[in-house]
Amino acid sequence: MCGIVGIFDPRGERQIERQTLHAMNERQHHRGPDEGGLHLETGVGLGHRRLSIIDLSTGQQPLFNEDDSVVIVFNGEIYNFRELxxxxxxxxxxxxxxxxxxxxxxxxxxxxxxxxxxxxxxFAFAIWDRNARTLFVARDRLGIKPLYYAQSADGSFIFGSELKALLAYPGMPRAIDPCAVEDYFAYGYVPEPRTIYQGAFKLQPGHTLTLRVGEAMPQPQPYWDVPFRPLGPISEADAASELNERLREAVQSHMVAEVPLGAFLSGGVDSSAIVAAMASLTKEPVNTCSIAFNDPAYDESAYAAQVATQYKTRHHSETVDKDDYALLDTLAELYDEPYADSSAIPTYRVCQLARKRVTVALSGDGGDENFAGYRRHRLAMAEQRVRSTMPLALRKPLFGVLGKIYPKADRVPRFLRAKTTFEALSRDLVDGYFHGVSVMPDRLRARLFSPAFRRTLQGYDAIEVMRGHAGVAPTDDPLSLIQYLDMKTWLPGDILTKVDRASMAHALEVRVPLLDHQLVEWISGLPSSLKLRGQEGKYIFKKALEPQLSQDILYRDKMGFSIPLASWFRGPLRQRVREALLGPAMADSGIFDMGFVTEMVEQHQSGRRDYSAPIWMLLMFEAFLRKETA
Structure with missing residues (x-):
């Protein structure tokens, strides 16, 4: 795993400044502390920071072909490289x-x-072909590895593995994109291809860019998409059997390394499945890592220990205080732009623990997206069944009115929160799903922004991100459609971003076998009834794993990495919340209606409402603003 940077002059004339390229490269030193390299020639500069995993002695980059006419900088791992x-x-x-x-x-x-x-x-890589006078840039199919790019004020094309590398380039545009702000406060992250800055972009998963000297900046081109192409009739038994075979093969392909290798083990279905497969593929004990919390309400380490004992792994666990809020400022530095998934804190800690033992760790990320394992998938399908009984022309006015007049009830279970359900039922599937996943729903965002900032949005709404993906989705099956939306937004924008930054902060490579594209293609073609069966998500995955894992591992309620934000903001972080959210950085930005921000803080800290998720988003945004003006 590594970090890459580059500068390309579209005119092919300018001499690239070594000092600038070096500065960009060193901003990513943490991604590759083993070695660094630069290549400069007229019109092109490429930089690389290396974390050595394969071919430790001769794999240095930038790397050339036989006659030095083609050079590459590359971040990632190619699992079929020997066959190639x-x-x-x-x-x-x-x-x-x-x-x-x-x-x-x-x-x-x-x-x-x-x-x-x-x-x-x-993978994310850039190839300079001198004979063709072409720079070719590519990102892997699911977006496991990041790639940012921009066109600078002097016309140069610049790129890097992290946004911070681009910010080291003199004259890099830093105007905040209002649409990205709207997106952030809806999703909790800035979805591809936007970044928080108007002039910088993320290369979308499954896309390439081909830049040629003397030609205008092109648009990225797609080369792959999740197909959701039905496999045809398949029995439950055959699906379970083939799934086990394909999972085992994907895990085996991801275990190639010349450095210590292990796995994250939370005790959940996905990580336990990966560890079970690894244990069947090696004679040596698998290195497993997990973190425990000192509060039983947040701790599932006993389940991790159960799997570790069953498969005789070399298990390492450390206890983390549930009030581990010392990382707040660290997160702003790691993610470079506003990012509000609070599970980034325990993810950072488990990567920190893993790096003490291994250099490569396999993760179970992708299971929920592949097999419809999120609670929101069950809720969306329940809502869709109601929608199917009544046309939108009737639903919209009926449930729209009920949604407006029904009181909001933060403290009751989700299925009793009729206001949220009514609001979702007044919409179509895509709008309803967006409403369900939004951290701050429309009614709150409408109050959050100042009138002046709302005018800069010119009517833009974050729902447009999902509508755009839905418009080109290769499926009209309702469950497959919302899985597709997750794979285009939540998976690369939140989950994979979180894991990449948290792991690379510790020079740890994380691999995700459940996102092997061949496995993803096959799973996408399974009938939806094998993914979500009644209230049971991951149905066929769990059935396939029944001979390998216990019932309490497979069928207990999903916990995940959660932290006690609500109590933090009323207790140990009470004053910090007030100083940050009601302070000058927020007020001077001109983005927010400070009266409503004050109202949220007061109502949350008094216990009248639970605004913990919006407050966390605002804290992360304020940390970003402070970093910008520092």
Missing amino acids: MAELVGLGHVFRTHSDTEAIVHAWEQWGPACVERLRGM
């Missing part, structure tokens, strides 16, 4: 290393931009 190397050698290519990086170089020479279609793995 054998094929390319058969086609006459000569390799000087045993690294997966060089396999990409020769794949580019052989197949050009179509080379990405031959790669199995997680």
Whole structure:
């Protein structure tokens, strides 16, 4: 795992300043503390920070072909690189290393931009082909590895693995994008392709950019999408059997490394499945890592210990105080733009623990997206069943009025919160799902922003992100559609971003076998009834795992990494919340209606309402603003 940066002059004339390229590269030193390298020639500069995983002795980057006409910087792992190397050698290519990086170089020479279609793995890379005067930039299919880019004030194309690398470039545009602010306060992160800055973008998963000297900046081009192509009739038994085989193969492909390797083990279904597969594939005990909390309400370490005992892993666990709020400012530095998933704190801690033992860790991320495992999937399908009984022309006025007049009830279970349900039922599936996943729903965002800021939005609404994806979705099955929306928004924007930054802060490589694209393609084609059966999400996944894991691992309620925000903001962080949210950074931004911000703080701290999620979002935004003006 590594960090990459680059500068490209579209005119092909300018000499790239080594000092600038070096500064950009060093902003990502944490991503690759083992080695660093730069390549500069007229019009192009490439930089790389290396965390050595494969071919430790000769895999240094930037890496060249035989005649030095093609050079690459690459972040990620290609799991089928040995098969690619054998094929390319058969086609006459000569390799000087045993690294997966060089396999990409020769794949580019052989197949050009179509080379990405031959790669199995997680990746973000840039190739400069001097003879073709072309810079080719690509990101993996699911967005496991990040890539940011911008066109600077001097016309240069700049890119990096993290936004902070771009900010090291002189003249990098830093005007805040109002639409990104609206997106952030709806989703809790800024979805692709936007960033918080108007002039900077994320290369979307499954996309490439091909820049040529003398040509205008092109639009990114897609090369892959989650197909959701039905597999055809398949029995439950056959699906479970094939799923086990495919999972085992995906895990095996992800275990290639020349450094210590292990796995995260939370005791949940996904991480336990990965550990079970790993244990069946190696004679050595699997290294497993988990964190425990000193409050039983937040602790599931006993389940992790149960799986560790069952599979005789070399298990390491550390206890974390549930009041672990010392990382608040660290998060703003890690994520570079507002990011409000509070589970970033325990994720940071488990990566910190894992790095004491291993350099590569396998994770269970992707299981909920693949198999419809989130509670919101069950709620959305229950709402959809009601929608199907009544046309929108009747539902919208009926449930719209009920949603407005019904009192909000934060403290009761979700299924009794009729206000939220009525509001969702007055909408179509996409709008209703957006309403369900929004951290701050429309009615709160309408009050949060100042009149002046709302005018800058020019009518833009964050729902447009989901509508855009829904408009090109390859499926009209309701459950598959919301899974598709998750894979385009939540998965890359929240889950994978969280894991990438938390792991790379500790120079730890995290691999995600459940997001192997071949496995994802196959799972997407399974009938929805095998994913969500009644109230049971991950139905076929759990059935397939029944011979390997106990019932209390498979069928207990999902816990996840949660932290006690509500009590923090009324207790130990009470004063910090007031100083941050009611202080000058927020007021001077001109973005917020400070009267409503004050109202939220007062009502939460008095116990009248639970505004913990919006307050956390505002805290993270305020930390970003302070960092910007520091």
